[in-house]
Amino acid sequence: MEKDLMLEMFQKPASSPEEDRARLDAVRGCIYGGAVGDALGYPVEFMYEGEIFDRFGRQGITEYDKDYWTGKALISDDTQMTLFTANGILAGDTYQAMKDVEVLPRYAVARAYLDWLMTQESSMQEVSRHQRNTKDGGYSWLLDVPELYSRRAPGNTCLSAMMQEKNGESFEDYVKAKRNNSKGCGGIMRVAPIALYYQMDMDQLDMEGAQLAAITHGNSLGYMPAAVLVHVINRIVFPPKGEKQSLKEIVLEARDTAARIFAGDPQLDLLTEIIDYAVMLSENDAEDLENIHKLGEGWVGEETLGIALYCALKYQNDFSAGIIAAVNHSGDSDSTGAVTGNILGALLGYQAIEDKWKKDLELSDVILEIADDISDGCPMNYYGHYQDEDWTMKYIYMHRTEE
């Protein structure tokens, strides 16, 4: 990436207080909405449709099925990794701002995923402060959050890819490197935060979104859908001045951008076809389940994108209806719920998410804290004298600040 483009990438254009408030609501909505869809779908991730409807009735699951022991609606690996994505972006950008050197998001995020791997392999006690200062990890304040030390059906590809990364198999360009041939949805399900942080050249942003997915998923259908999602969310949260685009227009623009930046990829047609199909199905009168069956089950990247785009386009004024449609099928319910929640949350805002989804969501406070930090951005830089103690603790010393 060229130096001048990198600098542009980290400059935040001036905005009015109203624009700031709207953006905060959209950023919170995107990250929180993703967690809500994830938590709604997680209990039925491995259930067939028949089982879901037998257990929850003809409408399927429409309320949180809370954990018996904690009384909470549990988030899964989708949200855990989304939080680490955000933490990585923020730590990388803070390092860049304070040292005046370039840090590409993919490098900082790959380090944060090493921390996520530790939460999946070790207990919090084992991850001592000493260990956190070694090269094996310690890049995220999220390591101070006890609830994250929990395996919530993490994807094998994410685990094995990060074990390779931990063993030194790291790349400058993850898209080119193609670490493996997986096209699972573990890439797309966690990339939303990058779309909320940067205002920059869209081709570059989409490609960096693909890079974040390609840290673990080397098949192009594992990372191209992530680029499309990042484009859609970025356009929603940072609308071009003086231009009002509909969600459908944004989706088609994202498709065309992907077609350009991934030109020559032999699987590109599969990606653009499923986007077109999702748009078309969202405009018919058929049952959601029937339409979703035509798009697949969501275990792989392009199907997760297709189902999420379908649900978001169809229910673009109703967050609850969108995530309920997104999780009630035999496929990967938590990931299709999470990505649908990301898009609809960005589009409608945090305030439009019904209170019932905000009650008893696991780690609700941490999710909002990360969202607010993504919205604020690093308040300090190399040239300035301003010191922010909380920010320094979280994104330079990588420790949770005490309340």
Ligand SMILES: [Mg+2]
């Ligand atoms: Mg999951």
